[in-house]
Amino acid sequence: MTASPDRGHDGSPSPDGRSGEYPSGPHETKAQWRSAILRARRAVSPAVHAAEADALAVAAAGIVAAGKTVCAYVPVGTEPGSPSLLTALAHAGATVLLPVVRDLGPLYWGRFTGLDSLTDAPRGLREPTGDLLPPDAIATASLVLLPALAVDRRGVRLGRGAGYYDRSLELARGRLIAVVRDCEIVPLLPAQAHDRPVGWALSPNGGLTQLRTE
Numbered sequence: 001m002t003a004s005p006d007r008g009h010d011g012s013p014s015p016d017g018r019s020g021e022y023p024s025g026p027h028e029t030k031a032q033w034r035s036a037i038l039r040a041r042r043a044v045s046p047a048v049h050a051a052e053a054d055a056l057a058v059a060a061a062g063i064v065a066a067g068k069t070v071c072a073y074v075p076v077g078t079e080p081g082s083p084s085l086l087t088a089l090a091h092a093g094a095t096v097l098l099p100v101v102r103d104l105g106p107l108y109w110g111r112f113t114g115l116d117s118l119t120d121a122p123r124g125l126r127e128p129t130g131d132l133l134p135p136d137a138i139a140t141a142s143l144v145l146l147p148a149l150a151v152d153r154r155g156v157r158l159g160r161g162a163g164y165y166d167r168s169l170e171l172a173r174g175r176l177i178a179v180v181r182d183c184e185i186v187p188l189l190p191a192q193a194h195d196r197p198v199g200w201a202l203s204p205n206g207g208l209t210q211l212r213t214e
Contacts, residue, residue, distance in 0.1 A: 022186065030190050033158055037149045037184065041078035044181075052181060053082035055204035060085050063177075063208050064143060066093025071109065071141040071174075073099055074118060074126040079147060080181050080204070083126075086112050097137060098128045099164070106135035106168040141174045146198065148178035152189040155197035155212040169196040177202050185209060 022036045044052075053075070064070055070089055075081035089096050089112075096112035101122065110128035112118075121127040138144065146165060150158045157178045159165055169176065176198035182205045201209045 028190065030158060033189060034149055034160070037158070038078070040183075041181075044078065049078070049080075050082075052080055052204035053084060056081040056179065056202065057085045057088040059202055059204070059207045060145065061088040061092040063202070064089055064092050064094045067095075068093075068142045069095045069097060069140045070143045070145065071097045071099070071138050071172075072112070072145040073147050075147070075179075076124055076126060080179055080184075083115055083118070085145075087115065090114075097133065097141060099168075100127050100132060101125070101164060102132075106171060107138070107164050108135060109133040109137040135168060136171050138168055138171050139173045141172070144169070144172050144174050144176050145202065146176060146178050148180050148184070148198075148201075150184040150186050150189060151178040151180055151198060151201050151211065152186050153211055154188070154191075155199055156189045156191045156195055157198050158189050166194055166196060175199060177208070179203075182206050185211075 022040070023032050060072075072086055072089060074083055075085065086096055086098070097109040098112050099107040100110050102108050110130055110132055112128055113130065117129050118126045119129050146157060146159075146169075148157045148159060176196070177200040178198050179202050182203040185201050185203060185206070197212060199210065199212055201211055203209065
């Protein structure tokens with residue numbers, strides 16, 4: 001699915017939802033980081049969210065090659081981006097696969113065939129209808145766009161904690177890219193042994209940023 005110092009002295013979020021009160025380093029828990037980032041995201045105005053979503057769609061379309069497969073996801077709620085990102089990828093000529101949650105194992109996948117092919121799913125998510133592809137379909141993707149709450153300069157990605165992507169990324173072969181707001185690229189996050197590092201971040205104004213050598 002961010003560490004920038006734009007909060008007032010009273011601790012209130014700035015209009016664009018950036019926060020100067022994110023945890024200062026890896027000694028705080030992942031739960032503390034998640035709470036701070038989600039609070040900041042809720043403070044982002046609809047206008048800023050929409051503008052950043054448009055910028056992310058343009059940035060995503062610019063990094064995909066026609067004829068390639070991309071694993072992505074449907075942004076929901078306060079997550080950066082919007083379903084227009086998927087349309088942009090498809091218009092750029094990519095085959096877009098979206099995750100489908102079926103059990104506690106790795107994610108399954110379904111092909112994105114248009115916004116009208118999406119249906120409501122548990123946990124407030126949106127999923128594609130149509131044929132279900134096995135978890136190892138992620139290995140066909142040259143790019144894997146990942147939801148993240150934040151990512152650090154080492155490539156440590158902070159997710160929601162459910163572990164679906166941790167179990168799925170073991171099967172991935174393509175470039176791993178965390179999709180975040182610009183202020184959610186931070187110096188250092190807490191990490192655990194099972195965390196799969198990512199090599200890149202995609203943000204509205206920063207575009208594609210390399211985090212580590214893959």
